[in-house]
Amino acid sequence: IPVDPFDLVIFGGTGDLARRKILPGLYRRFVAGQMPEDARIIGAARSDLADESYRADIREALVEFIGKGKLSEEQMAAFLSRLHYVAIDATGESGWKALAALMRENVVRAFYFSVAPGLFGELAERLHAHGVANSESRIVIEKPFGRDLESARELNRTLAAHFDETQIYRIDHYLGKETVQNLMAVRFGNVLFEPLWNSQYVDHIQITVAETVGVGGRGGYYDRSGAMRDMVQNHLMQLLCLIAMEPPARFEPDEVRDEKLKVIRALEPVERDDIVRGQYAAKGKIASYHADVDDDDSITESFIAMKLHVSNWRWAGTPFYVRTGKRLRARQSEIAVVFKDAPHSIFGAAAGRHRNILTIRLQPNEGMTLGVTIKEPGPGGMRLVDVPLDMSFADALGPDADEIPEAYERLVMDVMRGNQTLFMRGDEVEAAWAWTDPIIEGWERREDAPVPYEPGSSGPEESAMLLHRENRRWREIR
Numbered sequence: 379i380p381v382d383p384f385d386l387v388i389f390g391g392t393g394d395l396a397r398r399k400i401l402p403g404l405y406r407r408f409v410a411g412q413m414p415e416d417a418r419i420i421g422a423a424r425s426d427l428a429d430e431s432y433r434a435d436i437r438e439a440l441v442e443f444i445g446k447g448k449l450s451e452e453q454m455a456a457f458l459s460r461l462h463y464v465a466i467d468a469t470g471e472s473g474w475k476a477l478a479a480l481m482r483e484n485v486v487r488a489f490y491f492s493v494a495p496g497l498f499g500e501l502a503e504r505l506h507a508h509g510v511a512n513s514e515s516r517i518v519i520e521k522p523f524g525r526d527l528e529s530a531r532e533l534n535r536t537l538a539a540h541f542d543e544t545q546i547y548r549i550d551h552y553l554g555k556e557t558v559q560n561l562m563a564v565r566f567g568n569v570l571f572e573p574l575w576n577s578q579y580v581d582h583i584q585i586t587v588a589e590t591v592g593v594g595g596r597g598g599y600y601d602r603s604g605a606m607r608d609m610v611q612n613h614l615m616q617l618l619c620l621i622a623m624e625p626p627a628r629f630e631p632d633e634v635r636d637e638k639l640k641v642i643r644a645l646e647p648v649e650r651d652d653i654v655r656g657q658y659a660a661k662g663k664i665a666s667y668h669a670d671v672d673d674d675d676s677i678t679e680s681f682i683a684m685k686l687h688v689s690n691w692r693w694a695g696t697p698f699y700v701r702t703g704k705r706l707r708a709r710q711s712e713i714a715v716v717f718k719d720a721p722h723s724i725f726g727a728a729a730g731r732h733r734n735i736l737t738i739r740l741q742p743n744e745g746m747t748l749g750v751t752i753k754e755p756g757p758g759g760m761r762l763v764d765v766p767l768d769m770s771f772a773d774a775l776g777p778d779a780d781e782i783p784e785a786y787e788r789l790v791m792d793v794m795r796g797n798q799t800l801f802m803r804g805d806e807v808e809a810a811w812a813w814t815d816p817i818i819e820g821w822e823r824r825e826d827a828p829v830p831y832e833p834g835s836s837g838p839e840e841s842a843m844l845l846h847r848e849n850r851r852w853r854e855i856r
């Protein structure tokens with residue numbers, strides 16, 4: 379899908395996100411031939427840098443985050459020549475005239491706010507005051523979109539004072555992941571799944587986003603957020619929406635987002651017994667959460683597991699179990715749709731219990747597996763086994779599939795195309811906070827402490843119990 383010529387200004391252009399994700403992503407799109415001839419990228423930050431020094435800095439970032447072996451000197455030079463730099467004071471007046479002078483007419487103007495959320499308002503205001511942005515411009519912002527409903531509303535109001543909702547691109551990078559988009563293709567592009575996609579046939583759904591990393595290095599931010607604000611309110615909630623939503627009439631931004639919003643609004647409040655919060659302890663050389671955030675009294679959770687109910691016609695009676703945590707056994711994100719038992723086993727009790735499970739692997743090893751039951755080969759009688767109908771995207775799609783685009787590449791290009799389908803709308807963000815707020819307030823009021831778990835495990839024992847007590851089991855993290 380073609381991309382219009384653009385001027386993309388990255389505020390925070392020398393920052394970590396820009397160096398680690400945004401610019402390497404843009405470079406890959408450039409190499410893929412997706413960046414139009416007259417597209418430019420303008421880094422903006424406080425330090426005083428010449429274009430050449432900025433290019434040298436970004437060259438280093440590309441080498442660091444893409445790897446020297448994967449870079450071509452020629453292409454890198456061509457890409458870097460698209461880069462410019464403006465020193466700017468987000469909270470003052472310096473640099474804005476220079477930026478205004480640099481912007482071109484008749485190209486898409488996009489502004490990536492890769493800065494602390496506290497600066498969003500100031501930036502939005504100055505973009506207008508200095509005539510840098512116009513009514514066609516787009517702004518891109520990253521989470522956190524507030525830390526509760528009130529602050530999210532405040533942020534939405536601030537942005538709305540300067541930009542229309544159709545100009546605002548709120549990134550949830552999970553929506554840019556290839557498999558996450560594939561979820562919609564699988565659900566709505568096939569006739570096989572949708573008739574079974576409801577509480578009549580689905581016993582339960584599991585969503586797991588397990589990480590091996592701890593919070594070291596960003597403890598300051600994390601300790602004020604915890605897993606609920608950092609992962610559940612946004613990424614896991616979005617996955618849940620895509621799994622649970624009704625088919626939109628068209629794959630259009632507002633139609634998709636309307637359906638997601640309905641799911642969030644249909645979420646029941648969560649019972650206290652249906653939530654497990656954990657915090658990683660120390661093990662061997664691995665520091666504890668307390669040590670990582672440098673606060674022995676912290677009661678912030680680094681793990682959470684919950685049982686949720688989407689209270690609507692399709693899902694009444696089917697629980698959704700979601701969990702996410704740091705310092706777990708493996709980096710593994712997947713969604714498992716566990717179907718119900720066949721209504722009657724003609725093979726008798728000896729054949730055992732067999733269930734179809736559709737597993738959607740987000741990372742690593744993106745792909746999908748459908749577990750089906752067949753007869754065990756051989757003359758030993760009618761014995762049943764479960765075998766995977768496996769589809770790894772890398773295998774199915776040929777040699778290019780190991781170059782599956784990173785979430786940011788896809789999303790930044792969608793901004794340029796003016797396609798908001800994979801971005802969160804303001805009302806979705808608010809609805810998600812409206813659901814998480816009472817849960818978090820309860821913990822804070824009662825000063826609930828999380829239970830400890832061992833690094834390298836699947837989380838606290840209590841998380842396993844959440845399913846055991848209902849005769850179910852988490853899928854293994856390995």
Ligand code: BG6
Nearest residue numbers: 521551589591608609613711741
């Ligand atoms: C971020 C969270 O949004 O997502 C991090 O702030 C988390 O805490 C990260 O590690 C996970 O993203 P990914 O793409 O590595 O699964």
